[in-house]
Amino acid sequence: MNVGPVKEELQNKYPDKNVVVNNTGEIICEISPGKEESVAIAVIDKSLPHFHKVTTETYEVIKGKLDLYCDGIKHTLNVGDKFVVNPGSIHYAEGKETWIKCFSKPGWSPKDHFLAKG
Numbered sequence: 269m270n271v272g273p274v275k276e277e278l279q280n281k282y283p284d285k286n287v288v289v290n291n292t293g294e295i296i297c298e299i300s301p302g303k304e305e306s307v308a309i310a311v312i313d314k315s316l317p318h319f320h321k322v323t324t325e326t327y328e329v330i331k332g333k334l335d336l337y338c339d340g341i342k343h344t345l346n347v348g349d350k351f352v353v354n355p356g357s358i359h360y361a362e363g364k365e366t367w368i369k370c371f372s373k374p375g376w377s378p379k380d381h382f383l384a385k386g
Contacts, residue, residue, distance in 0.1 A: 269311070275289060278309065282309065285297050285298055292314065294310055294313070296309070297309040301375060301376070302375040303375050305374060306371075306376045308370045308372070309367060309370075310368050311365055312365075313362070316383055317360040317383070318359065319355075319356055319359065320355050320381060321355055321380055322374065322380050323374060323376060324353065325353040325371065326351070326370070327345065327369075328350045328369045329347050329367070331365075331366065332347070332364060332365060332367060333346055333347075333363060333364075334363045336351055336360075339358055339359070
């Protein structure tokens, strides 16, 4: 991923929002953080397998193509496609600077983000 230009584009589109660059192949921009629900934009090359005990996530592709692996099943998503990831489902995603909007309910929290062992 070409981190510099992607980060700059996120900062230009969403000024004053928190942009986090993960060394795992993801850049995340917190659009609307909150306890009840949250919205983030993620630009993904590859995310690590993980799960949430409480949070339901809805992924919506807004640019590119995403291969979303959920409980071992590959789902290919294109622009406009949505996929709901329920609590307890081990999931990760692969793309090529693929932009997604991620809706989390309740709002995303590091306390409910667990890396899958394996």
